[in-house]
Amino acid sequence: GAVVSQHPSWVICKSGTSVKIECRSLDFQATTMFWYRQFPKQSLMLMATSNEGSKATYEQGVEKDKFLINHASLTLSTLTVTSAHPEDSSFYICSATRQGAIRYEQYFGPGTRLTVT
């Protein structure tokens, strides 16, 4: 149990276009989902925390108008990178905490590698 999926696993897009990444908890209801980005040989950087039915909380320095997060249901959160630029190329990972679980029990998705050309 506690499986988190992400789609797509890999995407290439042209500069100026938008890309949507989906994060799904497959076998549990996730009260909270987190979105991270990870550059090569660097740590996971938290971008935002998303609670079902409410607005996401963004970390300092993360542009909320550029990285749109929607958490419409207890099993789905989406991250849309709008007007993507090459510097947005990164590995994006979501995680989810199971409803009722202790919050440090984060279950991570497999990640989405975004390349902006």
Next chain:
Amino acid sequence: QKEVEQDPGPLSVPEGAIVSLNCTYSNSAFQYFMWYRQYSRKGPELLMYTYSSGNKEDGRFTAQVDKSSKYISLFIRDSQPSDSATYLCAMSSTGNQFYFGTGTSLTVIP
């Protein structure tokens, strides 16, 4: 100063060796400590978690926390090639916000 410091390695050991991975931190309020394993191009997988100080053992893995020194360790006994991955430490004070180390790349050579 970074909240969490972790030597990125790479670390290379022969199969069967004992591996020691470490992180130091600066925030004395941290009380939840976690170790994650991340295979290439995959999301992190929770290996161990510890609350406050002390040791925790799970199979070949032992996690240690020394809050007085702000130092945590993960030991892997009888290391296997399948243990080859990047190991990330993470910590939190409230369980709401997590701070990750940069990860240590480990290769276990058959």
